[in-house]
Amino acid sequence: xxxxxxxxxxxxxxxxLISVAGSFVPRFDYARQDREHVGSRPxxxxxxxxxxxxxxxxxxxxxxTRISILLAPSAAVVSMLLAxxxxxxPGFAGGxxxxxxxxxxxxxxxxxxxxxxxxxxxxxPLNTSPAASVTITFLVLGLLGWAAPARILLARARxxxxxxxxxxxxxxGIAPYRLLYRHVIPNLRPILLAQFWISxxxxxxxxxxxxxxxxxxxxxxxxxxxxxRELETVLSLRADIxxxxxxxxxxxxxxxxxxxxxxxEVPS
Amino acid sequence: xxxxxxxxxxxxxxxxxxxxxxxxDELRFYLRSEPKTFNPLAVADDSSETVRYLTxxxxxxxxxxxxxxxxxxxxxxTVSKDGRTITFTLRPAIFFSDGTPFTAxxxxxxxxxxxxxxxxxxxxxxxxxxxxxxxxTVLAPDKVAIHFPAPIxxxxxxxxxxxxxxxxxxxxxxxxxxPYYVSDYKPGSLVYLRKNSNYWKHDSSGRQLPYISAIKLExxxxxxxxxxxxxxxxxxxxxxLDAEYFDRLATSSPALVHDGGASLDSEQMWFNQVxxxxxxxxxxxxxxxxxxxxxxxxxxxxxDLCRVVYNGHxxxxxxxxxxxxxxxxxxxxxxxxxxxxxxxxxLQLDGFQLSAGKLRDREGHAVEFSIIxxxxxxxRERMAIMxxxxxxxxxxxxxxxxxxxxxxxxxxxxxxNYEAAxxxxxxxxxxxxxxxxxxxxxxxxxxxxxxxxxxxxxxxxDLDRLMRVQASSMDNQTRKKYFDKVQExxxxxxxFIYLVNKNALTAISPSVEGAKPVVLRPQTYWNIEYLKLxxxxxxxxx
Numbered sequence: 001x002x003x004x005x006x007x008x009x010x011x012x013x014x015x016x017l018i019s020v021a022g023s024f025v026p027r028f029d030y031a032r033q034d035r036e037h038v039g040s041r042p043x044x045x046x047x048x049x050x051x052x053x054x055x056x057x058x059x060x061x062x063x064x065t066r067i068s069i070l071l072a073p074s075a076a077v078v079s080m081l082l083a084x085x086x087x088x089x090p091g092f093a094g095g096x097x098x099x100x101x102x103x104x105x106x107x108x109x110x111x112x113x114x115x116x117x118x119x120x121x122x123x124x125p126l127n128t129s130p131a132a133s134v135t136i137t138f139l140v141l142g143l144l145g146w147a148a149p150a151r152i153l154l155a156r157a158r159x160x161x162x163x164x165x166x167x168x169x170x171x172x173g174i175a176p177y178r179l180l181y182r183h184v185i186p187n188l189r190p191i192l193l194a195q196f197w198i199s200x201x202x203x204x205x206x207x208x209x210x211x212x213x214x215x216x217x218x219x220x221x222x223x224x225x226x227x228x229r230e231l232e233t234v235l236s237l238r239a240d241i242x243x244x245x246x247x248x249x250x251x252x253x254x255x256x257x258x259x260x261x262x263x264x265e266v267p268s
Numbered sequence: 269x270x271x272x273x274x275x276x277x278x279x280x281x282x283x284x285x286x287x288x289x290x291x292x293d294e295l296r297f298y299l300r301s302e303p304k305t306f307n308p309l310a311v312a313d314d315s316s317e318t319v320r321y322l323t324x325x326x327x328x329x330x331x332x333x334x335x336x337x338x339x340x341x342x343x344x345x346t347v348s349k350d351g352r353t354i355t356f357t358l359r360p361a362i363f364f365s366d367g368t369p370f371t372a373x374x375x376x377x378x379x380x381x382x383x384x385x386x387x388x389x390x391x392x393x394x395x396x397x398x399x400x401x402x403x404x405t406v407l408a409p410d411k412v413a414i415h416f417p418a419p420i421x422x423x424x425x426x427x428x429x430x431x432x433x434x435x436x437x438x439x440x441x442x443x444x445x446x447p448y449y450v451s452d453y454k455p456g457s458l459v460y461l462r463k464n465s466n467y468w469k470h471d472s473s474g475r476q477l478p479y480i481s482a483i484k485l486e487x488x489x490x491x492x493x494x495x496x497x498x499x500x501x502x503x504x505x506x507x508x509l510d511a512e513y514f515d516r517l518a519t520s521s522p523a524l525v526h527d528g529g530a531s532l533d534s535e536q537m538w539f540n541q542v543x544x545x546x547x548x549x550x551x552x553x554x555x556x557x558x559x560x561x562x563x564x565x566x567x568x569x570x571x572d573l574c575r576v577v578y579n580g581h582x583x584x585x586x587x588x589x590x591x592x593x594x595x596x597x598x599x600x601x602x603x604x605x606x607x608x609x610x611x612x613x614x615l616q617l618d619g620f621q622l623s624a625g626k627l628r629d630r631e632g633h634a635v636e637f638s639i640i641x642x643x644x645x646x647x648r649e650r651m652a653i654m655x656x657x658x659x660x661x662x663x664x665x666x667x668x669x670x671x672x673x674x675x676x677x678x679x680x681x682x683x684x685n686y687e688a689a690x691x692x693x694x695x696x697x698x699x700x701x702x703x704x705x706x707x708x709x710x711x712x713x714x715x716x717x718x719x720x721x722x723x724x725x726x727x728x729x730d731l732d733r734l735m736r737v738q739a740s741s742m743d744n745q746t747r748k749k750y751f752d753k754v755q756e757x758x759x760x761x762x763x764f765i766y767l768v769n770k771n772a773l774t775a776i777s778p779s780v781e782g783a784k785p786v787v788l789r790p791q792t793y794w795n796i797e798y799l800k801l802x803x804x805x806x807x808x809x810x
Contacts, residue, residue, distance in 0.1 A: 031657070033653075033654065033657050035572050035575075035576055035654075038576050052576070052650065053576060053650060053653060053654065054576070118672055122671055122672060122675035126638040126640060126667065126669045126685075126686060126687065127636065127637070127638045127667055127687070128667065129665075129667065130667070133667075213643055213644065213672075215643050215670060215671075215672070218667060218668060218669065219649070219652070219653045219656065219668045220653060220656065220657075229646075233491075233492055233512070
């Protein structure tokens with residue numbers, strides 16, 4: 001199991017390295033439209049053929065992977081910071097703060113996130129560059145994706161608060177911030193890490209959902225999600241197999257991330 | 269006992285066979301949304317329009333093939349010289365689907381209902397030429413005159429949309445004079461139409477029309493499913509096909525698909541010229557400049573849009589009227605050539621300069637704007653991305669933004685918080701009066717700068733004047749002269765940058781005989797009375 005996790009982690013790293021290295025190769029221009037070779041089959045010029053606007057599929061796959069695989073963890077960091085602030089801190093504090101946090105978490109979890117994302121996405125300024133748009137999209141995902149991890153962190157923080165070693169520490173007169181820093185955070189770290197790794201594929205898939213609705217990253221920048229739009233009609237079932245490349249990439253990335261974190265010990 | 273069982277079995281088989289036989293003589297196609305109403309006077313959506321077309325009896329019918337009016341329930345008609353009165357002579361001995369007789373009183377009742385302000389009928393709006401009441405006078409049991417407070421250009425063609433209601437039938441709007449009546453409706457699932465046995469029309473051999481006994485209209489918005497069902501022979505018509513599906517079908521079964529050439533529909537982009545719009549002043553200066561708009565128009569490669577986005581099933585558009593509209597199209601308009609050097613020259617006239625690959629205005633602002641379009645419409649998204657690349661070549665940065673449709677409509681009609689938009693115009697009406705709401709500067713759908721109290725520019729004042737003058741004339745040649753001028757002004761000023769006219773792409777099963785697909789709606793079943801199913805013909809032959 002450990003070897004499998006290691007292999008999955010190495011695979012994820014290799015994919016990151018390849019996608020990042022691709023940006024330094026000028027022939028892989030993800031935006032250039034070769035309108036004379038629209039929807040072409042794989043060739044020496046276009047390794048995975050071209051899409052319906054004549055853009056090189058391989059270049060777009062590299063760029064899309066790079067965007068999704070770099071920005072999804074960033075969104076997960078934002079999400080974990082919020083989850084810690086809204087879940088763990090009130091959970092440890094208890095009382096009114098905890099009740100307010102539980103209410104806020106329940107409220108956010110009850111909101112249909114897809115519609116919320118659509119509304120937030122529609123409110124963004126129009127004149128943002130594709131690079132800014134992709135950052136904003138993932139930032140929005142991070143800002144809205146804190147509730148589920150916050151609930152888990154809150155429950156764990158509550159049990160830590162009631163643990164004997166905390167009561168003992170309190171009785172020694174230790175300052176609350178020091179208590180949080182020295183005793184609570186180390187106890188929550190495994191959960192934070194596990195939730196982080198779970199969030200990464202969730203954010204990649206969420207962005208894919210938005211992109212399939214045409215509301216993800218702005219053109220001409222690709223993401224794994226927007227590349228999946230080539231598969232949105234039934235016609236693609238009989239189409240060029242290279243159209244499935246982003247789907248394969250997404251499955252490989254999500255699976256390798258899940259396998260890499262699946263064996264981590266999470267305290268009960 | 270055995271004999272009884274056998275007889276029962278035979279009866280059941282026969283009943284089953286007859287039931288199946290009825291199903292054979294059934295035309296099937298999809299409605300892409302739920303019909304909002306079965307009241308033919310309140311129709312405002314495509315699905316309700318389909319039901320109205322198949323069930324409603326009209327005084328005059330526009331022949332979609334010849335684009336000329338033909339007598340319907342009225343055997344003849346005359347329009348007064350002042351364009352305010354139309355007199356119909358009705359056919360005798362016609363009955364509604366429930367057996368109620370059709371009289372001139374029904375025409376009066378229908379017009380009264382249609383013009384009732386509380387109904388808010390879009391069809392009725394076309395008849396509102398001025399303040400004042402529309403009067404309908406029954407001159408004889410078979411003669412009726414309708415008086416309007418002001419002249420209406422192309423008055424007679426408006427009656428193609430007016431399905432006559434019965435003033436006496438207890439079934440109200442469900443009693444119809446058209447070839448079919450609604451026999452069953454399951455919300456969200458289907459509308460079932462059966463042949464109206466009282467339909468007045470007969471073929472040349474005296475046989476009552478329509479030939480097909482029933483029409484099953486399943487409600488289904490999924491185009492993939494529509495395509496699959498058509499391929500399996502489970503539905504027989506597709507009224508509007510996407511280019512990708514068209515080519516797929518054309519490869520496997522070329523006889524099933526039909527490219528009718530340019531339709532009346534156009535795709536266009538425009539810049540926001542609203543004075544109060546929350547956009548920077550320097551951008552408004554760009555957008556209100558004729559040279560800027562014409563430069564953008566020249567820098568867009570329309571041939572590529574047609575070839576790449578529509579697989580060649582579209583024509584470059586360069587004016588407000590499609591060539592499919594044979595009479596009103598201004599053939600003197602010149603195509604806009606794709607010429608990025610000419611575009612740059614036009615921009616230089618306004619003080620724009622291209623340096624280091626970036627176009628800058630007089631004040632040094634880099635030229636950058638966003639184009640909004642509706643998310644999920646792949647063709648529009650692709651066009652916007654291609655325009656983005658075309659404009660990069662002249663140093664302009666374009667940000668393509670796809671929005672869900674309600675947000676988009678909010679921006680272009682309420683907030684005016686956008687810079688450029690790319691959308692399509694569905695055009696059902698051949699007559700220029702149908703475009704009155706687009707060209708009048710006071711109109712809410714004068715998209716680039718709606719609801720103006722007074723025209724913001726001299727050319728918009730000209731458009732207002734010419735549209736009003738053409739609408740007040742009763743002579744079509746005179747009207748055309750004015751409307752040609754409108755088209756020339758629009759082509760010259762480019763408030764709309766017309767991109768393409770999509771072709772009318774249809775699919776018709778070989779089991780449907782007599783179909784003559786056309787570019788006007790409804791493309792495949794406009795001559796529904798004369799359509800036959802192959803099985804039905806075979807059974808007649810026997």
